[in-house]
Amino acid sequence: MTDGIGRRGFLQTGAAAIGGAALGAGGHLAWQTATRSPAAAADAVGRAVEPFRGEHQHGVDTVPQSFAAWLAFDLLPGVDREALVRLMRIWTDDIERLTAGRPGLTDTEPELAMTPARLTVTVAYGPGLLSAAGRDDLAPPWLAPLPPFSIDRLEDRWSGGDVVLQVCADDTLAIAHAGRLLTTQAATFVRPRWTQQGFRASPGATAPGTTMRNLMGQVDGTRNLDPVADADLLWCGADAPEWLVGGTSMVVRRIAMDLDGWDLVDRTGREFTIGRRLSDGSPLTGVDEHDEPDLGATDELGLPVIDMAAHLRRARTEDPDARFLRRGYNFHDPGEPDGRSSGLVFVTFQRDVLTQYLPVQRSLDRLDLLNTWTTPVGSAVLAVPAGPLDGEFLGERLLG
């Protein structure tokens, strides 16, 4: 209790100090504070939480946080269904605490848990986990590596995994802390396989609802699923194994961008490649980002305004249901080799990988101007079990 009082006292002092600074600067800062809701605490971003329990796991239809990490693990030899039950009980407990802004049970850095910043941890299973649990018969048909594509240059170090944690938050400290605690608590069950980290615009940097930009400068994710209106395309339904009803599938593709090569392309060429304008993401046949592209429109020479090989066109199929929720993040890892250090961790969620993701990926593999500068170097397909209801542990309907 004294901690809470002390914290409030600190905040009041801080607010007074800021007010003084604003006055001292001749009111220079006054407009900034005036645009904020008077009710919003100075640390509102850090204190915000996302619910954990429910029909669906969080981190899928959650409004994308600014930062993300994906931690892939392989099961250690001998880990069976009984051991997986214990691991899931541990992770469920720790995730529930951490995402609520409370320390993990064994947390040795409890202060780092106090700013969850909308932390979510989404637990996803690879085919190896179902095999280890003796549950191959309950695997959906899509739970397998994607077929090879001609554009792929996949590396093992970014691919596969028996179990993956997607950790997202509006603060990287929360992600690092949660990732480390969950990793150390799982040390007797798993070994790390790969880790990826990604980012979007920081909280407050862009207006809420702004479509993210990737490192090629493109507005990325305009025509996305609506998790509410398109819920039937996102979540597995009654035709799925019971443990997946309310769950989904997650595809994680690491797409390297040749930014040095992209530098050689002028703005017109860049917009031609995508079929959208760089300024606002509007289709070349429209004026607003969300205008429906006119794929039949031609210019004065009779050529299509949106090129036959433009990314926008190639990413569409005849099937209106061949869509998926894109929830990707940029990556920039300076230690990686040239041409591999920047890109997109392309993350998608869909009810069925085979009928939704695969047709689009096949189309892009056959023809897409963007392929000149982008290379898939990692790939993983995972099953996201339904969310834990009250009293349940993650994956209980599969493992219990």
Add this chain to the structure above:
Amino acid sequence: MSRMHRSPVAFAAPALALLLALTGCQSSTDPATADGALTFTDPWVKAADSGMTAAFGTVVNSSDEDVVLVAARSEVSLMELHEMATDASGGMVMRAKEGGFVVPAQGSLELAPGGEHLMFMDLTSPLAPGDDVEVTVVADDDRSWTFTAPVRTFTGANEEYVGETDGTTDETGGTHGSESPMPTSAP
């Protein structure tokens, strides 16, 4: 409360975690409870294959009388009530707590690595991460309370134990479950 403050290391981070968990939101996991005055918030036990290990957590006394705990027991090991103290050479050692643990009226007692804890003296079966283990604590008036503690991997709490008869015994209670003989280190 002063009894629990005898050792400065009682304020190590895990103790703070438990304290904050207690003063902040109520845990949404069921706190281990027993009839009567005492309840147990966020109990846990350090995983071990054999030998010694320990139980931690917060003991809350909602009654108007101090409760003096004098013993603990479990099906998997003999147990003792331990504290950390400074030995003659200035090092921290673990030893049985004379007079037991006082859980103050309308107060709480933190059991934490580096501080007071309930010691499993010699496991008869492994305690693997994710298991649950039942522990019973007994007061000087023979009242007792049983709580269930989840088992967790923990690499700390490797204090030296000063036994009653044979000097120093290294507490190397494993932190590893039965799945893997050689767990890999975390990144």
